[in-house]
Amino acid sequence: MSDLLQDLRDNLAEHDYFALEGTIDAHSEGFLMEIPGKVRTARVRFDFSRAGRINSMGIALLLRCFKEIRGKAEIRLEGLSQMHSMLFKMTGVFLLATPVEQRCDRREGAA
Amino acid sequence: MQNVAVLYLDEDDRKVWEGALAGVPDLVGMTAGDDPATPLQRLRKMRSTLRVVALSARLFPGRHPELVPMLREACPGAELLLISCDGSFPPLRPLFADQIRHLTITPAKEPPNREELSAVISMLVERRPWEIAPCLKVGTPVHSYRLNSSEDKELLIARLEGVLAGEGEEMELFRQKGALLADELLENAMYNAPRGSHGALLFIKGERRAMLPHEQIVFSFGFDGKTLALKLTDSWGSLEPDQVLGYLARNEEQSPMSDDAGGRGLFIIWRFLDRFHVHVEPGQRTTVGGQLQLSSQLEPGSPRGFHITKHREEQAA
Numbered sequence: 090m091s092d093l094l095q096d097l098r099d100n101l102a103e104h105d106y107f108a109l110e111g112t113i114d115a116h117s118e119g120f121l122m123e124i125p126g127k128v129r130t131a132r133v134r135f136d137f138s139r140a141g142r143i144n145s146m147g148i149a150l151l152l153r154c155f156k157e158i159r160g161k162a163e164i165r166l167e168g169l170s171q172m173h174s175m176l177f178k179m180t181g182v183f184l185l186a187t188p189v190e191q192r193c194d195r196r197e198g199a200a
Numbered sequence: 201m202q203n204v205a206v207l208y209l210d211e212d213d214r215k216v217w218e219g220a221l222a223g224v225p226d227l228v229g230m231t232a233g234d235d236p237a238t239p240l241q242r243l244r245k246m247r248s249t250l251r252v253v254a255l256s257a258r259l260f261p262g263r264h265p266e267l268v269p270m271l272r273e274a275c276p277g278a279e280l281l282l283i284s285c286d287g288s289f290p291p292l293r294p295l296f297a298d299q300i301r302h303l304t305i306t307p308a309k310e311p312p313n314r315e316e317l318s319a320v321i322s323m324l325v326e327r328r329p330w331e332i333a334p335c336l337k338v339g340t341p342v343h344s345y346r347l348n349s350s351e352d353k354e355l356l357i358a359r360l361e362g363v364l365a366g367e368g369e370e371m372e373l374f375r376q377k378g379a380l381l382a383d384e385l386l387e388n389a390m391y392n393a394p395r396g397s398h399g400a401l402l403f404i405k406g407e408r409r410a411m412l413p414h415e416q417i418v419f420s421f422g423f424d425g426k427t428l429a430l431k432l433t434d435s436w437g438s439l440e441p442d443q444v445l446g447y448l449a450r451n452e453e454q455s456p457m458s459d460d461a462g463g464r465g466l467f468i469i470w471r472f473l474d475r476f477h478v479h480v481e482p483g484q485r486t487t488v489g490g491q492l493q494l495s496s497q498l499e500p501g502s503p504r505g506f507h508i509t510k511h512r513e514e515q516a517a
Contacts, residue, residue, distance in 0.1 A: 115405045115406025116406055142376070144380060144383045144465070144468075145467075145468050146406065146465075148464065149464060170376070171369075172376040175500050176380075176468070179471050180464070
């Protein structure tokens with residue numbers, strides 16, 4: 090029960106939401122580097138459910154983006170595939186951002 | 201005439217490996233135990249014929265961290281191969297410091313594979329670079345494509361995915377691994393390999409580019425239903441074996457990885473393959489590739505075996 094209440098509180102809490110789509114690579118630089126400047130709340134959710142392949146350049150850009158955000162907000166990752174999780178684990182992305190299962194409504198969207 | 205020597209920690213260690221090494225011709229095994237002086241003396245006597253010295257990871261680096269320089273002095277013409285069982289992975293930094301360029305890892309709870317180990321030792325004895333075809337069932341087609349421009353990348357990845365056709369979660373994950381490996385191999389060849397006269401990068405990652413007049417980038421792969429083998433050859437030969445080991449060690453130690461860490465692509469290739477191969481002909485050609493099992497028994501994302509060779513050293517050996 091307490092977990093359910095926590096989930097409800099989490100979903101009601103104000104947060105920023107960013108959805109990532111398609112391949113994340115060198116071409117994602119513009120999009121990803123703009124995100125830290127858009128963060129307004131203490132919690133940021135990144136939705137990877139529509140993201141595809143993430144290559145080493147994509148990992149570098151995500152790390153840079155998350156490092157900029159981390160000082161001012163908590164980062165949560167949702168919609169990760171098994172492949173994303175393996176990649177994030179081996180490159181240390183999970184040390185900057187926490188994977189979560191549940192989805193949430195968006196406050197601010199970007200694709 | 202012995203051309204392969206294996207150094208075990210003790211008799212128990214020997215028993216772990218003896219089945220897998222039984223078919224290797226001209227092999228001599230010895231235990232180094234607490235005092236490696238006696239086996240080193242024996243190796244010195246065989247130095248003229250020795251091509252490979254395999255070293256159990258139970259012996260090095262943990263038990264005898266000083267062993268490699270002594271081995272190199274005793275048999276300077278031999279290639280050193282570190283063999284590790286139980287899925288355990290020795291720390292990379294000592295391997296890097298001692299320039300160990302060959303490592304095999306046997307998955308946890310599995311005995312060392314006789315066929316695989318024999319193939320590796322035979323490759324090292326003959327000083328042959330790694331090739332795709334021997335990793336696959338006889339008759340498996342090997343697809344090979346020469347790149348014309350960076351625009352070919354997604355097309356080649358789609359072709360690889362087409363070869364990895366099949367239903368189910370396992371196959372879908374395998375396809376995704378194949379696609380990522382192809383992406384990293386192609387990006388590495390298109391943007392990291394091309395260097396100017398002072399080693400500066402010629403192209404920025406992600407920029408559209410055509411191949412230069414004398415530049416050749418060839419992507420090859422084959423899948424026999426169980427094993428995917430793939431390789432990328434570029435005509436630059438700009439990668440140094442020590443540089444590769446340095447990239448693996450540095451990225452292994454950084455957590456989280458620095459966002460501007462060099463060699464991240466090679467690190468990812470290494471971690472996603474079951475075995476990673478790099479062959480460099482300085483100024484001529486670099487080949488990066490390896491093989492991956494559909495049902496790999498290695499822990500996902502864990503460190504993998506590698507073979508990093510340099511053409512001119514082999515010629516001189």
